[in-house]
Amino acid sequence: MPKRESPEAEGTATTAARGTGEKYPRILDAAVAVFAEKGFHLARVADIASRAGVADGTVYLYFKNKEEILMTAINTAFNAFMTDARAELHQISSPAERLRRLANMHLHALGSNRNLAVVFQMELRQSTRFLTTFSHEHMVEYLELVRDAIREGQQKGIFRPELNEKIAANCFFGAVDEIVTSWVLAEEDYPLASAADAVANVILGGLETK
């Protein structure tokens, strides 16, 4: 997920953003903000354009259509996250620590960009067949990281060998993911990452041999 959110993404933009150049990222940020606020289907391309401070038509110079904006936003954020995550996890030998670190990064990434978090938690689960497939593939990629760690932990004897590795990985992702959802839906805006250790404790407790 993008480390920083461009400043105009939250404002009306039409004013501040004009002339900053770099329309592509501005449109992307605006789109994430609008999708977060209204949801994909209720978001109008005109909303995105005006928030980005560009003309409606300009959006189509950078993106084929509305769906592609959403997908690009998700892809960009997801790929950035995965690159970061793979790099970091690579340096950690303990499978348990790796999962703890992954939970941490996951919550940090989304906790630092609420709009993006909303889009991930809400809009990613659309049922356009295409989008479903699309997000499914991301999920698989993410889960691969988790399953690797679990498998390795089982081989090393620190994770319970009888656990179905696939299901365990789903539990890990599901738990972390639900923490994000819960945060997104909450009224108060507590720091999401602060929950990382607590989640990791529960899940790792469930994975580790007694």
Added chain:
Amino acid sequence: MPKRESPEAEGTATTAARGTGEKYPRILDAAVAVFAEKGFHLARVADIASRAGVADGTVYLYFKNKEEILMTAINTAFNAFMTDARAELHQISSPAERLRRLANMHLHALGSNRNLAVVFQMELRQSTRFLTTFSHEHMVEYLELVRDAIREGQQKGIFRPELNEKIAANCFFGAVDEIVTSWVLAEEDYPLASAADAVANVILGGLETK
């Protein structure tokens, strides 16, 4: 979740369903099927009507609008589930067993009605403000069951006392929920409930004192 799904909900219905009477449940079932297939926004009321074997206008004799159909479907299913769940859990004294049973019921309920499961996993997480609030309330109700069990388990000393009860409950729900999502997105149609014990093992392992 509805005790029985009328058989025509899966088929084209337009033919077979005609004149079977009781249009209300037929429309509801058709709606769930169409929502599952296309998603709420892409589902046309005409699709629902034709699948239910009724005229477009007939839908509006039973429901105020499209949104009300979705909400009714979700409410009906959710309330039926909660009633069942409360009744069953009431008879189980062990908190761990209660959670195990809840996971089981959860997966059974959705595993026996794929369309409904798709609607719950996908459409419930839309971002219409109203729907968000609406589903949030259901979530809270469900989580109350989980939190009660966790709290009691902590008091009895069988669950780790240092765990944040709210986060732990989220982990439980998140894990079970993700198993459903995974099943919904999966190519093959394995019996969902078969995963119940495995999930429960992971989470209970994480909750129980060593």
Added chain:
Amino acid sequence: MPKRESPEAEGTATTAARGTGEKYPRILDAAVAVFAEKGFHLARVADIASRAGVADGTVYLYFKNKEEILMTAINTAFNAFMTDARAELHQISSPAERLRRLANMHLHALGSNRNLAVVFQMELRQSTRFLTTFSHEHMVEYLELVRDAIREGQQKGIFRPELNEKIAANCFFGAVDEIVTSWVLAEEDYPLASAADAVANVILGGLETK
């Protein structure tokens, strides 16, 4: 115009009207009330039926369609008025007195039934070609009465001979008609007929030789 308005026409009817029998006039009265309130196009047949205390379908046992209800209401009232008017005017030999009496009857008829007045002033001027023709014919009939009086007055030398009789008749009708419109649109509910003499004075003043 009908001498009396059936009592249920103003109320919700569904209660009081039931079982009184005589559904035909009840539907007619209800229709006039609903047309007056919402206008022809915005009036729903269901509104009329419920106000008349009958089922929607029952309306169609008495009237071919919505338009026929309006036409029947107008026709009935208009014919009743014309019959009365012809009978009364027949007994008055002075053309001036005849016009004075006609203005009086006109304002009395509509002033005693506001709903009907609204329908006459507003709905009669629709532009469905059919309805236009239809109301045009009524107008001609009414104007005939006026023109007869004017013609006779001119022959007798009490009305200015140079006046175009057709235009003068239009002036008479227009003046009286406008008094009704003004009353219909007014906030306060003054007795319409009280204006009869004043209007007659103006117009007769314009007609009479000096």
Added chain:
Amino acid sequence: MPKRESPEAEGTATTAARGTGEKYPRILDAAVAVFAEKGFHLARVADIASRAGVADGTVYLYFKNKEEILMTAINTAFNAFMTDARAELHQISSPAERLRRLANMHLHALGSNRNLAVVFQMELRQSTRFLTTFSHEHMVEYLELVRDAIREGQQKGIFRPELNEKIAANCFFGAVDEIVTSWVLAEEDYPLASAADAVANVILGGLETK
């Protein structure tokens, strides 16, 4: 009433009008033509658009909705007329002459644009509460001109002092208005303004002291 009516307003336009530019007045003219022909409720926005030679959606770039088109058409025409009328009447000191001139302008304005006249005579008297209020206000404004003249004439002793000024003004307007209605409903298309003197003669005859 609009100073000039774009020529295509009367024709089918779909062909000739394309690309003539200035879509706003074209839509307005087309709307008046369609409203005149079918009446507001039966007029479809698609009719207006096609007559104006624009796409359906284009209408909504210029007007919020169908009602706004009607109101704009009426307002524009009415305000133009009132501006003209006030300017002209200002220069006439004789109250009688002023009324004669007003009748003349009234009949000229509507007589030179039959579609607009139809809309004024028919559609303006609908019973949408909003429209009623709206047209009522116009009426008041117009009547103010008439009442001013009458009041002044009474003060100067040339109009009968015993006449109720409000009722007299209604008579004036009603008479002129009915001449227009009569013309609108007539089969043959005689020049409307030719009736101006005749009407003025009747009404002024009724107003003036003998």
Added chain:
DNA sequence: TATGAATGAGAGTTCATTCAT
């Protein structure tokens, strides 16, 4: 006669997308 559930055609309006400038 009476009912009212069911029908389905129909229309206002929105908005993603295009394209002439």
Added chain:
DNA sequence: TATGAATGAACTCTCATTCAT
């Protein structure tokens, strides 16, 4: 590249009318 006016397909919902009971 950038614009934004224009397009027109699409879709929800209403309501006059019918007809089995």
